[in-house]
Amino acid sequence: MIIHLYLNDKELKQEIADDMLLLDFLRDNQCYSVKGGCETSNCGLCTVLVEDKPVLSCSTLAARVDGKHVVTLEGLQEEASELGAFLADQGADQCGFCSPGLVISILAMKKELDHPSDEEIKEYLAGNLCRCTGYMSQLRGIKQYFSECRFHSPSQSEGSTEK
Amino acid sequence: MKRVNQSVNKPIRKKDAMALVTGKPVYTQDIAPKDCLVVKVLRSPHAHARIRAINTQPALKIPGIACVLTYKDVPDKRFTLAGQTFPEPSPYDRLILDETLRFIGDAVAIVAGENEKVVEKALKRIKVDYEVLEPVLDFRKALDNKVIIHPEESWKSLVNVGADQKRNLCAHGEDRYGDADAIIRDCAWTIEQTYHTKANQQVTMETFRTFTYQDAFGRLTCVSSTQIPFHARRILSNALDLPKSQIRVIKPRIGGGFGSKQTVISEIYPALVTLKTGKPAMIIYTRQESQIASSPRHEMEVTVRLGADEAGIIKGIDMQVLSNTGAYGEHGPTTVVLTGHKSIPLYGKAQAYRFGYDVVYTNKMSSGAYRGYGATQGIFALESAVNELAAKMNMDPVRIREINMVDKGDVMPAYFGETLSSCALSRCMKKAKEMMGWDEKYPCIDLGNGKVRSLGVAMAMQGSGIAGVDTAAVSIKVNDDGFYSMAIGAADMGTGCDTILAQIAADCLNCSVDDIIVSGVDTDFSPYDTGSYASSTTYVTGMAVVKTCEKLIEKIKQEGAKRLDDNIAAVDFDGDRVYLINTDASISLKALGNQAMCGNNTPLFTTASFSSPVSPPPFIVGMAEVEIDKETGAVDLIRYVAVVDCGTVINPNLARVQTEGGIAQGIGMALYEDIVYTEDGRNASNSLMQYKIPTRLDVGDIQVDFESSYEPTGPFGAKSIGELVISTPPPAIANAVYNGMHVQIRELPITAEKIVNGMTADEKSSGIR
Numbered sequence: 001m002i003i004h005l006y007l008n009d010k011e012l013k014q015e016i017a018d019d020m021l022l023l024d025f026l027r028d029n030q031c032y033s034v035k036g037g038c039e040t041s042n043c044g045l046c047t048v049l050v051e052d053k054p055v056l057s058c059s060t061l062a063a064r065v066d067g068k069h070v071v072t073l074e075g076l077q078e079e080a081s082e083l084g085a086f087l088a089d090q091g092a093d094q095c096g097f098c099s100p101g102l103v104i105s106i107l108a109m110k111k112e113l114d115h116p117s118d119e120e121i122k123e124y125l126a127g128n129l130c131r132c133t134g135y136m137s138q139l140r141g142i143k144q145y146f147s148e149c150r151f152h153s154p155s156q157s158e159g160s161t162e163k
Numbered sequence: 164m165k166r167v168n169q170s171v172n173k174p175i176r177k178k179d180a181m182a183l184v185t186g187k188p189v190y191t192q193d194i195a196p197k198d199c200l201v202v203k204v205l206r207s208p209h210a211h212a213r214i215r216a217i218n219t220q221p222a223l224k225i226p227g228i229a230c231v232l233t234y235k236d237v238p239d240k241r242f243t244l245a246g247q248t249f250p251e252p253s254p255y256d257r258l259i260l261d262e263t264l265r266f267i268g269d270a271v272a273i274v275a276g277e278n279e280k281v282v283e284k285a286l287k288r289i290k291v292d293y294e295v296l297e298p299v300l301d302f303r304k305a306l307d308n309k310v311i312i313h314p315e316e317s318w319k320s321l322v323n324v325g326a327d328q329k330r331n332l333c334a335h336g337e338d339r340y341g342d343a344d345a346i347i348r349d350c351a352w353t354i355e356q357t358y359h360t361k362a363n364q365q366v367t368m369e370t371f372r373t374f375t376y377q378d379a380f381g382r383l384t385c386v387s388s389t390q391i392p393f394h395a396r397r398i399l400s401n402a403l404d405l406p407k408s409q410i411r412v413i414k415p416r417i418g419g420g421f422g423s424k425q426t427v428i429s430e431i432y433p434a435l436v437t438l439k440t441g442k443p444a445m446i447i448y449t450r451q452e453s454q455i456a457s458s459p460r461h462e463m464e465v466t467v468r469l470g471a472d473e474a475g476i477i478k479g480i481d482m483q484v485l486s487n488t489g490a491y492g493e494h495g496p497t498t499v500v501l502t503g504h505k506s507i508p509l510y511g512k513a514q515a516y517r518f519g520y521d522v523v524y525t526n527k528m529s530s531g532a533y534r535g536y537g538a539t540q541g542i543f544a545l546e547s548a549v550n551e552l553a554a555k556m557n558m559d560p561v562r563i564r565e566i567n568m569v570d571k572g573d574v575m576p577a578y579f580g581e582t583l584s585s586c587a588l589s590r591c592m593k594k595a596k597e598m599m600g601w602d603e604k605y606p607c608i609d610l611g612n613g614k615v616r617s618l619g620v621a622m623a624m625q626g627s628g629i630a631g632v633d634t635a636a637v638s639i640k641v642n643d644d645g646f647y648s649m650a651i652g653a654a655d656m657g658t659g660c661d662t663i664l665a666q667i668a669a670d671c672l673n674c675s676v677d678d679i680i681v682s683g684v685d686t687d688f689s690p691y692d693t694g695s696y697a698s699s700t701t702y703v704t705g706m707a708v709v710k711t712c713e714k715l716i717e718k719i720k721q722e723g724a725k726r727l728d729d730n731i732a733a734v735d736f737d738g739d740r741v742y743l744i745n746t747d748a749s750i751s752l753k754a755l756g757n758q759a760m761c762g763n764n765t766p767l768f769t770t771a772s773f774s775s776p777v778s779p780p781p782f783i784v785g786m787a788e789v790e791i792d793k794e795t796g797a798v799d800l801i802r803y804v805a806v807v808d809c810g811t812v813i814n815p816n817l818a819r820v821q822t823e824g825g826i827a828q829g830i831g832m833a834l835y836e837d838i839v840y841t842e843d844g845r846n847a848s849n850s851l852m853q854y855k856i857p858t859r860l861d862v863g864d865i866q867v868d869f870e871s872s873y874e875p876t877g878p879f880g881a882k883s884i885g886e887l888v889i890s891t892p893p894p895a896i897a898n899a900v901y902n903g904m905h906v907q908i909r910e911l912p913i914t915a916e917k918i919v920n921g922m923t924a925d926e927k928s929s930g931i932r
Contacts, residue, residue, distance in 0.1 A: 032186070032187075032188035032193040033185075033186025033187070033188070034186075035190075035368075035369070035418075037368050037369075037370075037450065038450045038850065038851045039449060039450050039451070039850070040450070040850045040851055040852050042850070042851035042852060043368065043851055045368060072186075073185060073186035074186065077185055080184060080185040080186065081181065081184075081185055083184075084180070084181060084183075084184025084185055085181070085184075087180075087184050088176045088177065088180035088181060088184055089174075089176060089816075090816060090820070091174070091176075091177065091659065091814070091816030091817045091819065091820040092820060093177060093179075093180045093183045093184050093657075094419075094657040094658070094659070094820060094824065095183075095367070095368065095369070095416075095417060095418045095419040095420075095656060095657025096179070096180075096182075096183025096184065096416065096418070096657060097190065097367075097368040097369045097418030097419060097657075098368045099183050099184045099186065100186035103184060103185075103186070122859045122860050123860065125859060126858045126859060126860050127858075128859075129368070129851070129856060129858060130368070130859075131365075131366050131367060131368055131419055131421070131824070131828070131856060132368075132419055132657055132820070132824045133820050133823060133824045133827075134820070134822075134823035134824040134825070134826055134827030134828075134862055134865055135823075135827065135859035135862060136820075136823045136862075136864075136865050136867075137816070137819070137820045137823060138859075139859070
C-alpha cells in the first residue's frame with residue numbers, strides 16, 4: 001500500500017508492506033533516533049509524536065499514520081539540545097539508549113501539563129523505562145528544565161501571537 | 164610539575180552526552196551497512212534433547228535465504244562465552260551449535276537471509292526430529308543426578324576449579340581461616356539460616372546485537388555491543404577456529420551492560436554467517452531472546468551460620484553456597500567466589516570463617532555476569548543473617564554493625580589476606596543514620612490506617628578490579644596544536660568512563676577535559692584492556708592513565724629541553740609550555756606539537772600498562788524505609804538512603820547516577836524481578852510484561868551521599884563504584900519488612916504473598932518464619 005504523510009515536516013509518499021510497523025518505517029527513513037526496546041509496548045523507547053501526541057511506534061502500524069504528521073527527534077534537534085543539556089548536566093544520559101523516547105515524552109508533557117508536580121511528572125513518564133539511572137537524575141534535570149524554560153514555553157509564545 | 168586540580172571531583176558532562184540526548188545514530192544497529200544479511204537463531208523447544216535428524220532443505224529453498232547452518236557446519240571445538248582473562252576459569256563446554264540441546268532457547272540452527280520476513284519463514288521450515296531427554300531443572304537435585312548435562316569427552320576445564328562434569332559439578336571449593344565450627348559452637352549467640360536468591364536479568368535497554376563484515380584484507384570485522392572487545396576477539400577465534408590476527412572487534416556506543424555483555428551472547432552468529440557467505444551480517448536480539456537465551460545472575464542458595472559473644476561481637480562466620488550455572492558454565496566458577504569473599508570481610512572482628520561452595524549444571528538458561536557478580540547474593544544472605552542475629556539479641560541492627568564493621572588497617576583473611584588501606588564505612592553508617600532519621604523512626608511507626616512504616620539496613624562491599632589479573636593499557640599522543648588523543652581499551656557502556664578517564668588525564672597533564680579526545684575501542688588500534696567489568700575501569704584503567712601521563716610528561720619535557728638547548732633537569736612543564744626553571748625561556752605545547760610533525764625522530768606518544776596487586780574494596784551503607792499494608796502484605800518503597808565510600812569521587816554526577824541506578828536495580832531484585840520457569844523448563848518471564856523492572860513510580864525517593872576515604876593505590880585516591888551499589892536493597896528491604904511485620908523473608912523477591920504467608924505462619928506458630 002501507499003502512505004502519504006509528513007515526517008518531520010517533510011511530505012513523504014511511500015509504498016509499504018501492509019504489516020509494516022511505524023518503528024521500522026521510521027528507521028528505514030533514516031530516523032535512527034527511534035529505538036526499539038521491548039516489542040510489547042512496555043518500555044517507551046520507541047516513542048514518537050503523531051499529531052503532537054506521544055505514540056509507541058513499535059505497536060503502531062505505519063498505515064495508521066497515513067495523512068498524519070509524524071515527528072521524531074530528528075525533527076526536534078533544537079528542543080532536544082535545550083532539554084538534553086539539563087539531563088546531561090545531571091549525568092542523566094548514561095547509556096542514552098532510552099533518551100530519545102524520554103525526550104519526546106518530556107516535550108509532549110511540556111505541551112500538555114502546566115507546572116507539573118513531581119508526582120505528575122513521574123506518572124506522565126511512567127511508561128518510559130530506564131535501566132541505568134534509577135530516574136532521580138532525570139527528575140532533577142526535568143524540573144530544572146521546566147523552571148528555566150517557563151518564560152519562553154511554546155504555549156506562551158503561541159499565546160502571544162494570538163490576537 | 165605542580166598539579167592544579169581542575170577536573171577530578173567535578174561534575175563534568177559526559178563527552179558523548181549531547182549526541183545521546185539528541186538521538187544521534189551512534190549505536191551498533193544505527194551504523195551497520197544497510198545490506199547486512201538478517202541473522203536469526205532457531206531455538207530449542209525442549210529443555211534437554213538430542214537432534215536425531217535435521218532437514219534444512221525446505222528452508223534453503225525460500226528465495227532470499229543465504230544460508231542455514233546446523234551443528235554439522237561448525238567447528239567441533241569447545242569454548243566458553245565468558246569474557247575472562249585467559250586461561251578462563253569458566254569451562255570450555257560449548258559449541259556454536261550442538262547436537263545436544265540443554266535448555267529451552269538453546270541454539271539449534273542459524274538462518275541468514277535478505278530480510279526479516281524470509282528468515283522468519285525459513286525458521287519455520289527447518290524440520291528437526293528431537294529425541295527428548297529428561298531434564299534437570301531443580302538445582303538442588305543436580306549434583307550426582309543420573310542425568311548428566313555435559314557427558315561429552317571434549318568438555319574441558321583450563322583451570323582447576325574443582326569441576327567434575329560427570330557429577331554435573333561446574334565448580335567446587337572450600338576455604339577456611341581458623342576453626343569456625345569450634346568458635347561458633349562456643350558463642351553465646353548463634354544463628355543458622357538458608358537464603359535463596361533468584362536469577363535476574365540485566366535488561367539493558369539495548370538488547371544484544373552485532374554486525375560483521377569482511378574488510379579489504381579479508382579479515383573479519385565484528386562491531387558489537389560489548390563490554391569486552393579483546394576477550395570477544397579471543398572467543399570468536401576459539402569458536403570459529405580462526406586466528407586472532409584475522410579478527411577485529413569494534414565497540415561503538417553501548418546501550419547498557421551491567422555485566423550482560425561480559426559474555427559473548429550475539430557475536431558468533433553473524434560472524435559465522437559472514438565467514439560462510441562473505442557478506443555483511445547482523446543479528447539483533449529480540450527482547451524475548453534477550454530474556455530467554457542470555458546471561459542472567461546465578462541463582463543461589465546460601466546457608467549462613469554466625470556466632471557472636473554476649474556483647475554481639477561476631478566471632479565466627481560459616482557460609483555454604485549452592486549456585487546454579489544453568490546449561491553452560493559461563494562465570495560459574497568465579498561468581499561464587501565473590502559470594503563469600505566479598506561479604507564475609509565486612510565483619511572485621513571475626514576470628515574464623517569457613518566458606519564452601521558447589522556450582523551445578525541444570526537445564527535452564529546459562530547464567531553469567533550481573534553487576535555484583537555473586538557478591539550481591541552473598542550480601543543478601545550474610546546481611547540478612549546479621550539482621551536476624553541482631554533481632555534474636557534484641558539489638559539495633561545498626562548497632563551490631565557499628566561494633567563489628569571492618570576498618571582501615573584491618574587484615575582481611577577472607578579477602579585473600581589483603582590489608583584494608585582505605586575505609587570510611589563507619590562514617591557512611593553515621594551519615595546514613597542521620598539522613599534516614601534512624602534513631603527517631605526505628606523500628607517502625609504504625610500509621611493507624613492499616614499500614615506500617617518501617618526501616619531496614621544493610622552494608623556491602625565489592626572490589627576494584629581483579630587483583631593481579633586485570634590489565635589496562637592507555638596510549639596518549641600529542642597532536643599538532645598540542646591537543647591530546649587518548650586511546651583506551653576499556654569499554655564505556657554508558658557509565659561515562661571515556662569522560663572520567665579524560666578527567667584523570669586532564670589533571671595529570673594540567674589541561675582541560677576538552678583538550679583530550681578519547682577513543683575506544685577497536686582491537687586493531689586500542690591498547691590492551693581486559694575490559695569493563697569487575698568494577699575495574701576507574702581504578703585499573705584510571706591508574707594506567709596516570710602512569711601514561713607521567714611518562715608522556717617526561718617525553719614532553721625532554722623534547723622541550725632539546726628545543727630550548729638545555730637538559731631535562733633544567734626544565735619543567737606547566738601544561739601549556741615547557742620552560743627553563745631559571746629563566747623566562749619557554750616553548751609552548753602547541754609549538755612542540757607542530758614541530759613534532761616536521762623533521763622529527765621522537766614521537767610525542769607513549770603508552771603504559773597497569774595491573775594492581777590489590778583490589779581495594781569500596782563500601783556502602785543502605786537504608787530502606789517502606790510502607791507495608793498489614794492486610795495484604797503489599798510493600799511500597801518510600802525512601803532509600805545510601806552513603807558510599809568509593810574513595811575520591813572522580814565525577815560526582817556520574818558517581819551519584821551510578822549509585823541511584825544500582826539501587827533501583829537492587830530494588831527490582833528485592834521486590835519483583837524473578838525469572839520464573841514452568842514445570843517443563845520453559846522461561847515464563849520472556850518479556851517486559853512478565854519480567855517487570857522498576858518504573859519511576861516504584862523506586863521511591865533515592866537519596867545518595869558520599870563519605871570518601873583516600874585509597875593510596877588508586878588514581879587521585881579513587882576506588883570503584885559500579886557494582887557495589889546494587890547489593891544493599893534486597894537485605895535492607897527484607898530487614899525493613901521484618902521490622903514492620905516480624906516476618907523474615909529469606910527468598911527473593913519479597914512479594915506480598917510471601918509476607919502474608921509469613922504472617923499466617925506467624926499467627927500459627929507465633930514464631931518467625
